[in-house]
Amino acid sequence: MGEFSEQIIHEANRLAVEDPRRNLGIALGQLIGTESPTKDTILDVLAARQQFTPEHLPPLLFSSLQYLALKDGKGLSSFGTMNSEEWKKYIENAVNVHRPDLTKLLKERNVQSFIIRRYFPAKLLARVAYGDSPVSMLDIGASLNLGLAAVAGDNNGEMFNGIELNEVPKNLYDGRVNLASGVGVDLFEPDKEWVKACIWPGHEDERDTIERASASLKDRTPQLSFRKLDALEMGEVPDLQDRFDIAVASGMIYQLQPELKAKFLETVGKVIKRKGFLLVNDYPPEVNAKDSFTYSTEVIPIVDGLLRQPLKILKAESPFYRKSRYPRPFVATQWRGTWEPNSSFAWPESWFC
Numbered sequence: 156m157g158e159f160s161e162q163i164i165h166e167a168n169r170l171a172v173e174d175p176r177r178n179l180g181i182a183l184g185q186l187i188g189t190e191s192p193t194k195d196t197i198l199d200v201l202a203a204r205q206q207f208t209p210e211h212l213p214p215l216l217f218s219s220l221q222y223l224a225l226k227d228g229k230g231l232s233s234f235g236t237m238n239s240e241e242w243k244k245y246i247e248n249a250v251n252v253h254r255p256d257l258t259k260l261l262k263e264r265n266v267q268s269f270i271i272r273r274y275f276p277a278k279l280l281a282r283v284a285y286g287d288s289p290v291s292m293l294d295i296g297a298s299l300n301l302g303l304a305a306v307a308g309d310n311n312g313e314m315f316n317g318i319e320l321n322e323v324p325k326n327l328y329d330g331r332v333n334l335a336s337g338v339g340v341d342l343f344e345p346d347k348e349w350v351k352a353c354i355w356p357g358h359e360d361e362r363d364t365i366e367r368a369s370a371s372l373k374d375r376t377p378q379l380s381f382r383k384l385d386a387l388e389m390g391e392v393p394d395l396q397d398r399f400d401i402a403v404a405s406g407m408i409y410q411l412q413p414e415l416k417a418k419f420l421e422t423v424g425k426v427i428k429r430k431g432f433l434l435v436n437d438y439p440p441e442v443n444a445k446d447s448f449t450y451s452t453e454v455i456p457i458v459d460g461l462l463r464q465p466l467k468i469l470k471a472e473s474p475f476y477r478k479s480r481y482p483r484p485f486v487a488t489q490w491r492g493t494w495e496p497n498s499s500f501a502w503p504e505s506w507f508c
């Protein structure tokens with residue numbers, strides 16, 4: 156446990172001083188480095204989740220504490236500014252008062268986000284590739300399963316609050332996606348309160364975005380269903396095989412163990428029709444400090460189950476990622492990106508029949 160506690164402190168110290176995760180990490184590391192109720196609780200959790208690394212624990216603890224506080228209707232404004240001593244007291248008190256609930260959350264949950272504007276590229280791809288024709292879509296790691304609902308509900312970008320679309324040619328995304336059938340899969344059932352609890356200080360407006368999206372999209376997409384399923388098992392489910400034109404993996408692949416990525420891609424090949432696409436939103440490889448609002452998007456054509464050369468359609472820019480290889484940048488409030496028009500226009504007409 157001593158080494159685990161030191162690693163947590165080491166990871167926390169790598170974060171920027173103003174990052175709210177830093178003080179929580181230091182506090183947690185110190186608490187489990189000495190005899191304390193928190194140490195006993197964490198030992199109990201680790202016995203159940205042996206795959207946990209020191210990187211996993213502080214964010215999950217944070218989300219669990221925030222979930223319990225939100226459930227109690229408590230104000231959370233201090234979470235962003237507490238120093239490590241204050242965090243220590245807060246954690247010890249929560250362990251004291253909420254031990255069974257806290258332990259259950261730490262044993263059963265994972266940190267989950269849902270960011271609706273990450274689905275804009277999927278809308279763009281569906282319109283560019285399929286126009287008004289019916290399209291069948293799969294959302295892998297669907298979280299609240301509202302992403303495809305937004306894709307289907309959008310007319311000209313209004314569902315993707317926060318993205319300024321003025322430099323993306325409007326004809327590329329204008330109009331409705333004719334979503335004939337949609338399936339979202341995730342390891343966890345959609346749980347809005349949990350996903351809201353996973354939002355860090357400084358991004359609180361994301362909670363309102365989730366509430367608004369969920370209210371406006373409720374019951375609007377009966378053709379969209381949800382399955383609680385490990386993505387790696389999708390290929391064995393008969394009614395998912397050869398079913399989809401587009402699969403979306405948004406902010407999901409980075410959560411897989413690296414050695415499982417090849418198996419995941421092979422599985423996607425089984426659920427895509429003879430011709431289709433996998434759209435991947437993920438952190439650009441050069442980004443080493445993760446920023447959950449910064450993504451680049453690749454579209455991977457799939458033919459007869461085989462993945463072709465990825466088309467890089469949108470590229471994130473961030474403080475960590477400044478390459479602007481593509482000529483026509485568009486700027487979003489939270490998400491800076493560039494659009495590569497040729498990647499869509501060069502796709503052969505026959506592809507989409």
Ligand SMILES: C[S@@+](CC[C@H](N)C(=O)[O-])C[C@H]1O[C@@H](n2cnc3c(N)ncnc32)[C@H](O)[C@@H]1O
Nearest residue numbers: 267268269270273296298341342385386405406
């Ligand atoms: C960071 S969230 C992204 C959610 C959403 N796609 C978005 O872009 O906002 C990643 C999601 O992938 C899910 N996930 C991770 N591994 C998975 C797997 N093997 N099978 C299914 N879902 C998985 C997580 O539970 C989580 O809901």
